[in-house]
Amino acid sequence: MHKHTWLYLLFASLLVWLLAAAAQPQPVQAATDDSLTRIQQKGTLVIGNSPNYPPYEFTTNVNGKEQVVGMDIEIGKQIAKDLGVKLVVKRMDFDSLLVALETGKVDMILSGFSPTAERKQHVDFSNTYYTSKQDIIILKTDKGLYSDRKSFNDKKVGAVVGSIAYNLVKQQMPGAKVVGMQNASDLVLALKAHKIDGIVKDSASAVAYANSDPTLAAIDGKFTVSGAESGNAIALPKGSYALQAAVNKSIAKIKRKDQINKQFLPAASKYISTGAKTHTMWHYWTYFAKGVEYTVGISLVAVIIGVLLGSGLAFVRLGKITWLKKLANAYVTFVRGTPLMVQVMFIYFGIGTFYNVSAVVAGTLAVGLNSAAYVSEVFRGGIQAIAKGQTEAARSLGLSQRDTMRYVVFPQALTDIWPALGNEFISLIKETSIVSIIGVADLIYQMRIVQADTYRGVLPIAIAMVLYFIMTYSLTKLLAFLEKKMHHEVTV
Structure with a gap:
């Protein structure tokens, strides 16, 4: 077993225990x-x-x-x-x-x-x-092909994950393949793109979609549902x-x-x-503007958290304090080994149980802490890549270890790692889309709102894609300018 494996396992076990304790419902007695x-x-x-x-x-x-x-x-x-x-x-x-x-x-x-x-x-x-029955949304052109749930053998049927409809597809449509998605608008988009053949939804919702979109129709799924669950x-x-x-x-x-x-x-x-x-997206410009505002704000704060914590972790891992090195290594290994989505949910639902933290704060903190693990590796690699002769020459001239790092090693390392660091910053802007799962009104969240309000799938996605490109392209140009300036100063 690797000498640090026990520490990683301990770190992971502690987090799992905290999440389990936080998620455990606390029954309340009638008397109290x-x-x-x-x-x-x-x-x-x-x-x-x-x-x-x-x-x-x-x-x-x-x-x-x-x-x-x-x-x-x-x-x-x-x-x-x-x-x-x-x-x-x-x-x-x-x-x-x-x-x-x-x-x-x-x-x-x-x-x-x-x-x-x-x-x-x-x-x-x-x-x-x-109380309402469950219908199946289909394309109007396919209305002659399907009559109820039994018509979907060997077909793909969509439903919102976690809904009663999702369970009904699995239980009462054994010949169909269930396709679960988080959002009803995504399901409608998949149906129109012929990625799925039908969508199981509550009849009131299914009829609402069919009445609002001339390309869709709703049919009775004829599901058997118990009185309570219906x-x-x-x-x-x-x-x-x-x-x-x-x-x-x-x-x-x-x-x-x-x-x-x-x-x-x-x-x-x-x-x-x-x-x-509503036939124009301009009516929803404030939604997209708000999404960009949240995305940029979260990214900016997360970058600051990532750089400060990441550089600190890098110096600790290069230092001589053994227990701190092991702790930093465990943090980096664990964060890099778990999905960002899980980390966002853990901070909001798990840690948030002990301290009431807002969705925006939880999402920003999760993205920043995640970025710190990768920034740490970038800094550590850049510092270790500087030739030992640079350090030896600086020390021979009387510079202390701290001054050597500050004036000789780190400036050279920063110049070398800047492209990799910039790439992390650009990726971070796109990764902020994860925070929409806990209700943060970032660009992805606002895009889904527009989809739900207009019953359009592709156009809001295209607008969001263009806005993300504008943000990342602008940052790319800024980073390139700073990189050029740094190389010029080093050359001079």
């Missing part, structure tokens, strides 16, 4: 249940939501401002009103919602959630507020009985007044129609 009181005292009701599921929840542009709208949002507003608090919508990927609820990032999940048996093991549910309910933390009772009271009032059919769904359909008829 303060779930409702806590929300009323803080004055806000935070709901977890994945706004890419019209008419339940989706984003739209209202008077130039981005808003999350839909049936579920209206239900959330009614519940918040009944509780006497303000509604706060926290947006993130659908398959991150359960983790967010279990780790206390949100007070409840209101996002077209079905109360499956598996989910009930981790969270409690309110009474069902809406409906939508609100997910709540385990043991939050007081909050559950209050939510059920609001749901009963909404049902009694038939607000979903009379108010919430018609209002959502109006927004869908407005977004679908």
